[in-house]
Amino acid sequence: MVKKELEITPATLEWQDAYKLLVGSILPRPIAFVSTMDRKGTANAAPFSFFTAICADPMLICFSPMRRGTDGAKKDTLVNIENTRQFVINIVSEGMASKMNDCAIEFPTDVDEIEEVGLTKERSIKVSVPRIKESLVHLECELYQVLHFGDKPGAGSLVIGKVIHVHVNDGLYSHGRIDTAQLAPIGRMAGNIFTDPLAKTFEMLRKTEKR
Numbered sequence: 001m002v003k004k005e006l007e008i009t010p011a012t013l014e015w016q017d018a019y020k021l022l023v024g025s026i027l028p029r030p031i032a033f034v035s036t037m038d039r040k041g042t043a044n045a046a047p048f049s050f051f052t053a054i055c056a057d058p059m060l061i062c063f064s065p066m067r068r069g070t071d072g073a074k075k076d077t078l079v080n081i082e083n084t085r086q087f088v089i090n091i092v093s094e095g096m097a098s099k100m101n102d103c104a105i106e107f108p109t110d111v112d113e114i115e116e117v118g119l120t121k122e123r124s125i126k127v128s129v130p131r132i133k134e135s136l137v138h139l140e141c142e143l144y145q146v147l148h149f150g151d152k153p154g155a156g157s158l159v160i161g162k163v164i165h166v167h168v169n170d171g172l173y174s175h176g177r178i179d180t181a182q183l184a185p186i187g188r189m190a191g192n193i194f195t196d197p198l199a200k201t202f203e204m205l206r207k208t209e210k211r
């Protein structure tokens with residue numbers, strides 16, 4: 001049987017269609033629920049699923065705020081991080097999923113989104129940006145590097161953060177490991193579909209034999 005494939009050159013697509021190819025291919029994605037603060041001290045929070053770890057020593061993570069689809073402006077999260085050079089990644093557990101989702105609404109810049117959606121601010125230890133109390137794991141970060149890839153709708157930036165402090169809820173951490181079942185992290189698929197990563201997991205041992 002002849003294998004049929006679609007051949008696509010991303011540069012020929014509208015950015016929205018290129019975006020759909022990305023989010024339909026790279027999944028499930030973890031969610032960085034990023035809290036920041038503006039120059040006046042107003043807190044902000046927004047979810048970003050273009051998010052991953054980079055390395056352990058130094059402990060670096062990264063996420064990508066895209067430019068606003070409407071006018072190509074920088075999202076508040078990026079503006080705040082460039083101003084204060086600080087942010088917190090709040091890990092999203094299932095119980096707080098819908099409030100996290102509400103934080104993706106485009107609120108005016110001066111609205112404290114954490115309070116607005118009914119979440120609770122908690123003081124951080126090493127950064128002045130608040131963390132979100134309902135999260136069970138928090139990564140306090142200082143800005144390590146930011147790279148920009150254009151300024152039109154569909155373009156974006158890569159924010160690299162150095163984790164300088166980690167909070168793990170009591171009872172979640174033993175023998176140097178986080179208990180995934182208790183953390184109950186959610187992931188993002190394409191569009192409005194999310195996963196509970198515990199719904200269907202399987203174990204696969206890593207082979208150690210060298211040939």
Ligand SMILES: Cc1cc2nc3c(=O)[nH]c(=O)nc-3n(C[C@H](O)[C@H](O)[C@H](O)COP(=O)(O)O)c2cc1C
Nearest residue numbers: 046047048049050064065066075076077104105106
């Ligand atoms: C689960 C989820 C994941 C998201 N991931 C991203 C992302 O990776 N990059 C991005 O630019 N926007 C992402 N968004 C949209 C932003 O959260 C949204 O634009 C938000 O309003 C930005 O807020 P801000 O202007 O306060 O930074 C995501 C939304 C949701 C609900």
